[in-house]
Amino acid sequence: MVDLVTTHASGGYILDELHVGMAAEKVIPVTEQRIQLFAEASDDFNPVHLDEAFASKTAYRGRIAHGLLSASFGSAVVGTILPGAGSIYVSQTLQFHYPVRIGDTVLIRITVLSVDPETARVELNCEGFVEDRLIMDGIAVVRVPRRRRPGKG
Numbered sequence: 001m002v003d004l005v006t007t008h009a010s011g012g013y014i015l016d017e018l019h020v021g022m023a024a025e026k027v028i029p030v031t032e033q034r035i036q037l038f039a040e041a042s043d044d045f046n047p048v049h050l051d052e053a054f055a056s057k058t059a060y061r062g063r064i065a066h067g068l069l070s071a072s073f074g075s076a077v078v079g080t081i082l083p084g085a086g087s088i089y090v091s092q093t094l095q096f097h098y099p100v101r102i103g104d105t106v107l108i109r110i111t112v113l114s115v116d117p118e119t120a121r122v123e124l125n126c127e128g129f130v131e132d133r134l135i136m137d138g139i140a141v142v143r144v145p146r147r148r149r150p151g152k153g
Contacts, residue, residue, distance in 0.1 A: 012084030
């Protein structure tokens with residue numbers, strides 16, 4: 001059973017609050033600006049992402065978004081919703097199934113697969129969809145805080 005959650009009031013879930021089946025989603029539009037900013041941030045100026053004349057002659061028949069741009073949307077969910085603030089990526093596998101284009105809207109779904117109380121790590125299923133088509137998926141291992149930091153005041 002999937003238990004769709006939103007951002008925790010504190011900004012992040014701690015280890016004891018997580019359980020198998022918890023899930024979070026975020027919808028993110030893929031825009032020209034996002035692709036340009038990602039190219040700048042990653043130093044990846046592959047013309048298949050940036051040059052329509054070049055990209056139109058490839059198997060993709062036009063520009064596509066960076067695969068890791070779409071994957072970074074998963075990081076947005078992990079870092080801000082589930083588990084949220086304080087969680088740290090340990091590892092991530094990825095498989096890309098279909099290209100993402102400017103104008104597409106990506107739905108990211110993160111679902112808790114397992115919780116390890118000894119290591120304070122959770123295993124997360126990470127999926128990205130455009131409309132109902134699975135465009136990427138993988139498994140993340142994330143370290144999660146055991147307790148909240150005391151409030152300032």
